[in-house]
Amino acid sequence: MSSAQRVAAVRQFNRFYTRTIGVLGDRLQTTPYSLTEARVIYELSQGEQMETVELRNRLGxxxxxxxxxxxxxxxxxxVRLGRSQADSRRQxxxxxxxxxxxxxxxxxxxxxxxxxxxDRLGDSDQMRLLTAMSTIERLLYTPAPGAxxxxxxPVAGDMGWVAHRQGVVYAEEYGYDHYFEALVGRIVADYVENHVPGLEDAWIAEVDGVPAGSIFCVRKDETTAQLRLLFVEPWARGLGVGGKLVRQCLRFAIDAGYRDMVLWTNKDLDAARRIYERAGFQLISEEQEERFGxxxxxxxxxxxxSEATV
Incomplete structure (x- = not known):
């Protein structure tokens, strides 16, 4: 599909959805206010007072x-208009x-x-719709400063999301083939089938409610935990997601009574390596291998x- 065809498809969907929810006209159904006016009222309802310039910037x-x-x-x-106590020039x-x-x-x-x-849809179709809408939100979401x-x-669907997103992102960024996604799938399946409560755990990171990353802590032996599948969505990098996931994994391992934690990674993953170094990990060994394409x-x-930075 060409770039022009993709743009046309998105515009077609926008027209369809706008028509479906009944806001194509000048006014919302059953109210005297337009969609934009209703959005302004919604934003104002989230707090007691705000500067008009903040509202204007938020809504563009x-x-x-x-x-x-x-x-x-x-x-x-x-509404009630006034002047800012901090700056009388601001409304x-x-x-x-x-x-x-x-x-x-x-x-x-x-x-x-x-x-x-x-209500026009059955339960299964409602869930399909909600999943598709969540996917659109995730793909188009841009976090605001301070998100x-x-x-x-993890909840239902997260394990599949972990394997899918890592397969897609690592293929796009590093050229990994489908064998990498298969490896992630096996790690996830092994965790689900053999999970030892209290000694193993997993976490999904969200940014403003949108899934943004994951990490697993699994048992390697009686004294050693293993950090696995650290992942951060490209759009969420730079927000501290990876560091927060690693610190949570370390704290869990400490509380579970492990002495050491190990991990296996690729030298090319520079951002992840910096997170590991800040947490106190040290490089033990490396080897070259023909794998993942x-x-x-x-x-x-x-x-x-006992020496980790958490």
Whole structure:
């Protein structure tokens, strides 16, 4: 598919989805407000007060257009405009009590309309739709500065995601063949089938609720834990995801009573290597091998957990 065809396909989907959710016209269904006006009200509902310039930057709106919206909202009694205490040159805006009631009505109507849309589908098709929407969100998501990184246990679908995403990303970035994805799949399957609670664990990292990385801690022997499958999505790099995952893995191994932790990696993974070095890992050995579609230099690293940086 050519670049022009891909662009046309995305635009076609946008037109279809906009038409489906009923906001193609000038006003939202059952409300007197346009989609943009409803979005402004939603953003204002998330806090007590904000500067208008912050709201404008967040939504990417033209200053004149936003000013006209505020003029209408103020006339309707929906918002209250003022001046920032920190800088009187800056205008502030907040919802009035009437404005919060407007938001509650908009929110209720939106929920009912979306529930009606989902009711057209059976349970399995609803889950397919939600999975596809999550994929779109993940692929197009760009984290804002200060985005929140959280770790959680794996849930249904995460193990497949780990194997799929590592297979795709390492093929794109390093030219790995399908044997690498098969290796990841075997590691994941072995963890699921032989998981020892209290001695092994795994974590999925999320950035603002979007899956962004993973790591596994598995038992190598009675005194040694092994760090496996550290992965960070390309769009989430630089946010501290990898470091947070490694520190969690180390803390778990310490609490589980292990003495050492080891890992196996590829010399080409520079960002991961820097994370390991900061955590206290030391290079023990390396060897070259023809694997994953080319010559690789594999490395073995180790850290005494009592000396790890967590």
């Amino acid at each position: 709106l033209d200053p004149g257009y936003l000013s006209r919206i505020f003029t209408r909202f103020e006339a309707d009694g929906v 502030t805006v907040q919802l009035t009590e009437s404005g919060r009631r407007v938001f509650a009505t908009l929110d209720q109507h939106a929920g009912l309309e979306m529930a009606a849309l989902l 929140q990184v959280t770790l959680r246990p 080319g010559m690789q230099t594999f490395q073995n690293w180790q850290v005494r957990l």
